[in-house]
Amino acid sequence: MPVRSPSTYDILRDHGVDRRTFLDYCVKLTACMGLTAAATPTVVKALETKPRIPVLWLHGLECTCCSESFIRSAHPIAQDIILNMVSLDYDETLQAAAGEQCEEIRRKVMKDYKGQYLLAVEGNAPTKDGGMYCTVGGNSFLNILKETAVDAKAIVAWGSCASHGCVQNAKPNPTGAEPVKKIITDKPIVNVPGCPPIADVMTGVLANILTFDRLPELDRVGRPTMFYGQRIHDKCYRRPFFDAGQFVETWDDEGARKGWCLYKMGCRGPSTYNSCATMKWNDGVSFPIGSGHGCIGCSEANFWDNGPLYERLSGIPVPGIDSTPDAVGKTLAVITGVGITAHAAYQTIRTKHGPDPKNS
């Protein structure tokens, strides 16, 4: 028999939060989700009436950077999210319980909140050799993921590991690591890529799901458009230098001192969809390009395989050839030229010494 859990407002009241503080919190939350002030009543109503969503947070092949990012969230602070808005019932890293206890909690939530809980997945699952390269509590993560996903309402794939595969999925991918979308195909999945994703993006996605009781609008690869709708390049404060044609050529040149565009240093801003340029990191302090370093494109698929991070467009997509596209192009052009010259020479000699082929 499914259990209905108390709403966020109920919990806050129990914690001694007054109405004024609650409303203040709702206004801030609305702004953080990128909504207009007119949506505030919707948020208030949602937090007052909607039961908290139980969340099972699984950790597969990963480095925990998503969790590290999440607990450093500034608005709304992770504490609020974890304690108030969602009911984070299972998270290997954050929970106090250990061993068989936690697996029991997971199974209990799966039973009690069948079809209601949200499954958050950090990391991905190795699929080779029965998934033996990642085991939790004596079971392979592959099995746990499939088992937990069956009764989930939806899945949130945290970070590039769960969304795209990230480093463990990079060539040659020895453990056969596959992102969540390749393993679970019958559930709605929200991909929140990044290595790690921006903390405020993570909390914003959860807040949005809770408030509107549905998944946010997703783009073609399943990312929430409100945070991944635009490229870093299009919102980068160094964009005027790009358009003007002013580029950093080496890390210590005049352009680097003046803060020119890092395009030629291999910046992946033009091919990366994320909110770094607008929301920034660590409570809005800065982001890589702001610190004078190019974007490495961590929220894009295959970013580990996309050539050296400090080079622009290197490594052509042909297996076994380690070369730049231009080198390959020039080589082919030279080969063609040599072939043409040889043909021309051959034909000239033939025509001079042999019979006219037209009449032969």
Place this chain on the structure above:
Amino acid sequence: MPTYALKLTPRGARFGHRPVWEIPVRLTHWVTAFAITALFGTGMFISWPVVSSQGEPFQNFLMGRVREVHFICAYFLLFSFILRGYWFFVGNKYSRSGVPLIWRKDWWRALWHQVLEYVATKRGPVTIGHNSLAGLSYFLFVGGLGFLMIGTGFAMYSETNPGGFWDKLFGWVIPLFGGSYRTRLIHHTAAWGFVIFFLFHMYIILFDSVRWHNGLISSIFSGDKFWEDGDLDSDDWVS
């Protein structure tokens, strides 16, 4: 057809010249040629801007202008392709000549003869339209490569306006090629295909014109080609 200043095909002639390339064919040829040349040059600059402008950014718009030229040429190429694609169906039989209908034996035979002609200087049958080899090369290096460039190019162009017209039309290309970076890489690498094609194209037209004295080069200006008895005309549908 228009009248000619010189009447080079009198009644009962065994050789002469006749209109082959219609105006849209010639027009799209030249628009495509100039557009691709400009696109290659500006594209290489966009990929690696060799010149950096000096002064303050508000005084310069170098990259912006080069990209603008690239995009304008891309539009020319797109509409040139649309017109040529349309003309493939409604033009005369030569506008379809040589297209690789690989299930037809005579297409393969003609291809073999043409290869033989270039390798062994064995004059094969002369086709008034495109021969099989020419048709194959245009199909792959102009049609195929062109559509790849248009697809990836407009997909990247759409990135500045997510959800816009070009995004709806070509946005699906980016996930198909494994992301924005890969799309750039493929667009950039494939551009070299046009260089290879250009070299072959230049050599073949020069070789043909010089070796066989058939005035091939002038046909893309005048639209007329020389013929003599025994030359293969094109099928009504394809040659």
